[in-house]
Amino acid sequence: MKKLWRLLQNEYSKQFRKISVVVIAALILAISFAAPIIKDALWKSSVYQYNPITSEIESLDWQISSLEQDLKDEGLANGAKVNELNIKYLQEKKELLEFAQSCNVGSYDDWRTDSVMGLDTVLRNKLTYQAILDGYLQADIANALSPEFDVGEAEKLSPDELTNLVAEQEKALDKGRGIIQNNNYKIYVQTLKQQQLDQISELESQKKSFEEALAENKSDQQAAARVSSIESKIQTARDLADLYEYRIKNDIPLNREDWRSVTLYSIADNLMVANDAPMAEEDFTMQYAWRIAEGFTYQDYLDQFRSQQLEALDNIQIYKHSLEVGKPEYKQAVDATRRNALDAPSMLVLTTLFCVMIASGIVSSEHSKGTIRLLLMRPVKRWKILLSKYVMVLSLGLGMAFLSTLLYLAGNMVAFGASDLANPMYTIVNGAVVESSFFLFLLRDVSFVFISVVFAISLAFAASTIFKNTALSVIFGVVTCFASTPILLIAGQLKLKWVMYTPFPYLSLSGYTTSGGMASMLAEQFNMTAHPVLGAWWLVGLSAVLVFLAFLTFGKRDVKN
Amino acid sequence: MSTAVLEIQGISKTMGKRKVVDNVSFTVNAGEVFGFLGPNGAGKTTTIKMALGLLSIDAGEVFINGHSVKKEYEKALEKVGGIIENPEMYGYLTGMTNLQLFARMHGSISRQRIEEVVKQVKLGNRVHDKVRKYSLGMRQRLGVAQAILHAPNLLILDEPTNGLDPVGIKELRDTLRGLAETKNVAVLVSSHLLSEMELMCDRIGIIDNGRMIDVKTLQDIHESTQTVLSSYTIEVSDPQVARAVLTGYNDQFVLTEQGGLLSFDAMREDIAKINRLLVQHDVDVYSITSQQKTLEDAFMEVTNGSKTQIS
Numbered sequence: 067m068k069k070l071w072r073l074l075q076n077e078y079s080k081q082f083r084k085i086s087v088v089v090i091a092a093l094i095l096a097i098s099f100a101a102p103i104i105k106d107a108l109w110k111s112s113v114y115q116y117n118p119i120t121s122e123i124e125s126l127d128w129q130i131s132s133l134e135q136d137l138k139d140e141g142l143a144n145g146a147k148v149n150e151l152n153i154k155y156l157q158e159k160k161e162l163l164e165f166a167q168s169c170n171v172g173s174y175d176d177w178r179t180d181s182v183m184g185l186d187t188v189l190r191n192k193l194t195y196q197a198i199l200d201g202y203l204q205a206d207i208a209n210a211l212s213p214e215f216d217v218g219e220a221e222k223l224s225p226d227e228l229t230n231l232v233a234e235q236e237k238a239l240d241k242g243r244g245i246i247q248n249n250n251y252k253i254y255v256q257t258l259k260q261q262q263l264d265q266i267s268e269l270e271s272q273k274k275s276f277e278e279a280l281a282e283n284k285s286d287q288q289a290a291a292r293v294s295s296i297e298s299k300i301q302t303a304r305d306l307a308d309l310y311e312y313r314i315k316n317d318i319p320l321n322r323e324d325w326r327s328v329t330l331y332s333i334a335d336n337l338m339v340a341n342d343a344p345m346a347e348e349d350f351t352m353q354y355a356w357r358i359a360e361g362f363t364y365q366d367y368l369d370q371f372r373s374q375q376l377e378a379l380d381n382i383q384i385y386k387h388s389l390e391v392g393k394p395e396y397k398q399a400v401d402a403t404r405r406n407a408l409d410a411p412s413m414l415v416l417t418t419l420f421c422v423m424i425a426s427g428i429v430s431s432e433h434s435k436g437t438i439r440l441l442l443m444r445p446v447k448r449w450k451i452l453l454s455k456y457v458m459v460l461s462l463g464l465g466m467a468f469l470s471t472l473l474y475l476a477g478n479m480v481a482f483g484a485s486d487l488a489n490p491m492y493t494i495v496n497g498a499v500v501e502s503s504f505f506l507f508l509l510r511d512v513s514f515v516f517i518s519v520v521f522a523i524s525l526a527f528a529a530s531t532i533f534k535n536t537a538l539s540v541i542f543g544v545v546t547c548f549a550s551t552p553i554l555l556i557a558g559q560l561k562l563k564w565v566m567y568t569p570f571p572y573l574s575l576s577g578y579t580t581s582g583g584m585a586s587m588l589a590e591q592f593n594m595t596a597h598p599v600l601g602a603w604w605l606v607g608l609s610a611v612l613v614f615l616a617f618l619t620f621g622k623r624d625v626k627n
Numbered sequence: 628m629s630t631a632v633l634e635i636q637g638i639s640k641t642m643g644k645r646k647v648v649d650n651v652s653f654t655v656n657a658g659e660v661f662g663f664l665g666p667n668g669a670g671k672t673t674t675i676k677m678a679l680g681l682l683s684i685d686a687g688e689v690f691i692n693g694h695s696v697k698k699e700y701e702k703a704l705e706k707v708g709g710i711i712e713n714p715e716m717y718g719y720l721t722g723m724t725n726l727q728l729f730a731r732m733h734g735s736i737s738r739q740r741i742e743e744v745v746k747q748v749k750l751g752n753r754v755h756d757k758v759r760k761y762s763l764g765m766r767q768r769l770g771v772a773q774a775i776l777h778a779p780n781l782l783i784l785d786e787p788t789n790g791l792d793p794v795g796i797k798e799l800r801d802t803l804r805g806l807a808e809t810k811n812v813a814v815l816v817s818s819h820l821l822s823e824m825e826l827m828c829d830r831i832g833i834i835d836n837g838r839m840i841d842v843k844t845l846q847d848i849h850e851s852t853q854t855v856l857s858s859y860t861i862e863v864s865d866p867q868v869a870r871a872v873l874t875g876y877n878d879q880f881v882l883t884e885q886g887g888l889l890s891f892d893a894m895r896e897d898i899a900k901i902n903r904l905l906v907q908h909d910v911d912v913y914s915i916t917s918q919q920k921t922l923e924d925a926f927m928e929v930t931n932g933s934k935t936q937i938s
Contacts, residue, residue: 069734072731072732072734073731073732075731076728076731076732079724079727079728080717080720080728083719083720083724084719435715435717435718436713436715437715437716437717439681439711439715440714440715440716440729440773441732442680442681443679443680443681443704443707443709443711444704444729444732444733445700445701445702445703445704445705445707445732445733446701446732447700447701622683624642624676624681624682624683625676625681625682626642626682
């Protein structure tokens with residue numbers, strides 16, 4: 067044991083007295099720390115600061131000036147009245163938007179932007195009533211303003227009634243302006259909730275008519291499908307209305323700067339999936355024609371649909387739990403520290419390449435430089451020398467993986483703040499939400515991916531020992547890092563499902579972590595199920611075989627040079 | 628008289644179809660320098676590599692300090708130092724770091740001991756330079772340093788004088804003799820340079836074509852060359868008559884004639900009789916020169932003899 071320790075010391079000293087090794091190691095660690103910071107900076111600088119209000123105003127200016135030009139050119143010719151009305155509408159709309167602008171509305175995820183845009187309908191209604199009073203022709207009004215209601219019907223109203231309606235619309239506009247000015251999202255949310263409630267009553271009446279049809283003819287398949295489809299829509303509307311209610315009750319503002327709000331948005335997105343009903347087979351045959359040609363069956367579709375639905379239900383359960391305990395789920399947090407730090411396993415590719423580089427030369431270079439003679443004529447058994455070399459690369463890999471993960475975490479803390487790391491990770495176990503420490507979660511992911519680091523090291527090490535060729539060993543090691551994706555693409559195209567039981571899809575396990583997304587990509591694109599745990603066992607077994615072969619050859623080899 | 632440190636007992640090695648070493652046996656005793664002679668490709672390096680465990684032993688046994696290299700490798704190699712051809716070190720490391728690496732493989736060797744050895748091989752401050760900047764002579768010194776670092780009682784050196792200048796060779800020779808005489812170290816040195824062997828070895832083993840042909844002490848060799856193998860050249864007035872006289876004296880003589888000079892091999896006591904006979908036959912003798920045979924000549928004869936035997 068003491069001897070092995072001394073040999074290990076020797077191997078470390080041989081590697082770390084090479085400037086190249088020290089420089090590369092330092093570089094990898096520096097990149098691990100800097101990557102999140104650079105990524106964040108690039109992201110921030112690349113986000114296009116789109117302001118929908120400003121660009122809408124610009125577009126209005128252009129429309130108005132071109133209409134005025136038309137009016138000047140053509141005088142009272144055809145369409146002059148339409149243009150007049152149009153200009154009036156556009157100008158008032160511009161005023162409204164400028165008012166919003168003065169209230170600092172402008173970012174696209176600001177609810178007030180939606181709210182201002184929503185006032186457009188009210189404005190057009192108001193102008194329609196006013197235009198009727200002013201004696202414009204029905205066709206011109208409909209053409210210029212296209213209101214929500216029938217202009218012909220409105221023309222039947224008395225001037226007093228029309229004046230009242232104009233005043234009513236003006237009031238609605240004022241109210242809208244007030245909401246915007248006071249930034250009172252609750253009233254806006256209330257209207258959104260009302261919209262859902264209105265939709266429910268409309269859907270209920272639709273449902274009733276289909277139910278009647280079904281009562282008359284019980285074998286009416288289409289009516290039955292419609293009823294269930296409407297029921298799912300009603301459910302969604304009800305759930306959404308509940309969400310708005312929850313928002314009002316808990317004072318959750320309508321923006322993306324509060325994680326609770328973000329969580330509510332995500333719940334709404336998942337509700338759509340969770341409440342959705344699968345398509346009937348005829349619809350499926352029409353919509354998925356190209357995939358059916360590739361062998362995608364209705365059953366496959368149903369399975370996929372069902373699993374997506376279950377996933378959405380799990381998500382909703384987790385999100386609701388996070389709101390209850392008051393700690394954000396990692397994707398909903400505004401400080402994206404956990405979400406970004408979970409990419410740490412993908413950084414291990416640098417450690418892998420570094421270790422492959424060292425493993426590839428650790429035996430073969432002793433042969434090529436001739437130092438193997440002085441190394442082996444010591445009172446030390448050969449297997450001990452080889453073991454010390456293998457342990458050196460493995461421990462180096464472990465150390466580098468640990469350090470680079472730690473630095474990546476630190477880099478993320480610098481870029482996104484540290485407070486988010488205190489929040490737990492949520493998983494569903496037996497139908498209940500379980501909380502676990504983020505650090506344990508990350509450790510589990512990184513350890514899992516480390517298995518593929520061990521495999522790449524073992525492969526390069528065995529090749530270096532058996533073939534005494536550094537370049538060849540490097541190629542072996544590097545290929546394992548990047549071979550999985552092309553192999554999977556080919557296997558997916560050729561529909562070779564058995565490939566999923568071989569080691570090839572799992573040569574680099576970083577695709578199968580929380581942030582990896584390889585498994586879901588395979589399921590969605592190729593309808594192939596990944597077995598990452600099986601893959602990990604493959605890698606462990608293959609590593610053992612390779613290292614065993616290396617020891618066998620090294621122990622018996624004649625040193626001829 | 629002295630104890631055997633290295634015992635090689637009938638070892639053989641086949642590489643491909645060729646039997647590179649065939650049933651070679653010899654021993655090296657404490658305090659002696661054993662020369663391992665043979666032309667290139669005779670099997671010297673293969674034998675040495677087998678003794679050091681670098682090559683597997685097909686048949687036979689090697690014992691070092693009583694331990695079998697095959698079965699108790701670590702114990703057998705415990706007190707062995709070696710240099711095989713050019714001692715290749717880690718060029719990007721300093722001489723000192725190289726020595727420290729090797730020291731660690733032998734267990735506890737103090738820093739003090741390393742410095743002592745550096746002084747002994749006269750590396751001086753150059754030990755802190757990177758090895759790739761060393762001259763061949765410096766490398767050889769470092770090679771000796773790593774070989775004697777752990778105070779071995781057996782030193783095995785394969786062609787250690789290759790590429791060394793005369794001063795370097797003399798230094799190495801003195802170091803080896805010194806170790807044998809003062810520290811009672813057993814030294815095995817292989818070479819194809821016979822003049823070298825003559826100067827530092829106590830015994831010499833001659834190997835050719837994978838077979839050990841003869842093991843002799845240096846004294847034996849000198850004596851045999853003196854009694855049997857002397858070459859004489861005589862300058863006479865009438866070579867024709869002289870030739871007849873010589874053949875008459877001993878019809879086994881092989882005579883060569885060149886420009887009035889006759890050369891032949893004879894024993895010392897013969898030459899006086901021959902001189903008298905020549906004078907009696909009216910041949911004027913202007914000069915008689917004797918040429919003692921060198922070890923090299925002896926070596927060539929032995930190996931050539933073996934070749935004719937084998938073929």
